[in-house]
Amino acid sequence: MRTKRILVAPLNWGLGHATRCIPIIRDLERNGYEPVLASDGAALQLLKKEFPQFQTIELPAYNIRYSKKGKNLKWQLLLQLPHILKTIEREKKATAAILKDQDFCGIISDNRFGVYSEAVPSVYITHQLHVLSGATTFLTSRIHQRTIQKFDQCWIPDSPGKINLSGTLGHLKKRRGNLKYIGILSRFQKRPFLKVFDYMVLLSGPEPQRSLLEDILLKSFRNTTQKVLFVRGIFSEEELENNNPNISIKNLLLGADLEEALNSSEVIISRPGYTTLMDLAKLQKKAFFIPTPGQPEQQYLAKRLQKQEMAPFCQQEEFAIQKLEKLKEYPALQDTGFGFDRSSLFGLFEGK
Structure with missing residues (x-):
């Protein structure tokens, strides 16, 4: 019987990438897949606490720090670029070693550039088709879009229509073939608790x-x-x-x-x-x-x-x-109303 093991690898840059993968991990488990969770730092700690039943793997760390002054952030990130590029190469090697050591039927990477393989279907999760960076937005967006093309599919956690959360970040003028809008990703449900x-x-x-x-x-x-x-x-x-x-x-x-x-x-x-x-x-x-x-x-x-x-x-x-x-x-925030059956996405992992 073929393995149904999926490598799920969110970026450790704040906790948002890891937390939005939680509903995907739950859906994988409900559909008979075995998620293997890979990250580093606080993101990996969070996944271990949320899913103690699953295997975890530590990936190379980016260790990106922000500047104290916001106006210096772009230059701070630019100075860290050589380290970021080296980390991406280390991610690629780590991913190849993981796939050599264990059988997987797919990869889901949340903003980790180097976690993909031609050997199994690879998915990239992002809401940033456009990467805003001031005067260099065109360049940073093109680089990111080229990275996305290395993956079989890109899952965008938003709705495709005019009512959406990400605005220009998650929407291109011309939609490309490997892009799939999958609706809002949240691990939470609205419940009737009393105000505390x-x-x-x-x-x-x-x-x-x-x-x-x-x-x-x-x-x-x-x-x-x-x-x-x-x-x-x-x-x-x-x-x-x-x-x-x-x-x-x-x-x-x-x-x-x-x-x-x-x-x-x-x-x-x-x-x-x-x-x-x-x-x-x-x-x-x-x-x-x-x-x-x-x-x-x-x-x-x-x-x-x-x-x-x-x-x-x-x-x-x-x-x-x-x-x-x-x-x-101001009123309360509202869901975009875009319904999507995420389990339909997993057919990709049955192909290769």
């Missing part, structure tokens, strides 16, 4: 910007009389000092605990990372966004949502509690 928190602060993303935003928000809320939950998004035993009984602080919440916390919070304050947008749209939550300084994708998504009168935002250095008054003018 007025605000939930959901932190994520690479350092040092995650910590910088954490400091700003903790200082802003330190004297609040409203109920606030901080989820720091880190794997750590460290406990932050907190003298306000109205504030609860958790280093990390997973699975059902995070779903309950989101459903029982009135407003979510977070980065407008794309996975977060999908989760909040699925849960129909009110949100206030603070994009990562210097990250064009998050700046674009935050501005787009505000222009569409779906959610307000402000820049990190401008945040103050008073900014949250804008929320009165």
Whole structure:
């Protein structure tokens, strides 16, 4: 009998790539496949906690760090380019070694450029057909689109129509053959929990910007009389000092605990990372966004949502509690309404 083992490999750049793979992994298991989970760092730790029953493999780490000043981010990433290219080559070698050691019928890579093979059907997951980078957007988009062509299929977690979440990021003027829109990917369901928190602060993303935003928000809320939950998004035993009984602080919440916390919070304050947008749209939550300084994708998504009168935002250095008054003018986020049976995608792995 042929193996039904699938290598699932999300990028470790914040936790969003790993968390949006969770519904795909569940669907694979429901359809009789055996997911083998491959990543590094916090993304791999999260997958181990969510799926202790599955084999895990550590892949080469990119170890990308952001600059403290947003205007320097592009140059910081440019300086890391030689390391990134070396890591992609190491990924290719690691993937070849994994396939040599075990039988697989397919690969699903979430934004890991080097995790593919001509020996088995290979899928790439991304919402960025256009990679925004200012004056170099045309170049970065072409490079990414050429990478996508190395895979048998590209799965885009969005809807193909005018009502969508990713805007120009996930849509080309001319649609190409290996692109498949698969609808919103979220591990959560909207459930009728009673309200516990007025605000939930959901932190994520690479350092040092995650910590910088954490400091700003903790200082802003330190004297609040409203109920606030901080989820720091880190794997750590460290406990932050907190003298306000109205504030609860958790280093990390997973699975059902995070779903309950989101459903029982009135407003979510977070980065407008794309996975977060999908989760909040699925849960129909009110949100206030603070994009990562210097990250064009998050700046674009935050501005787009505000222009569409779906959610307000402000820049990190401008945040103050008073900014949250804008929320009165905005509704909750909404799902795009694009239904898709993801199990139909897996026929690709039955071919070769």
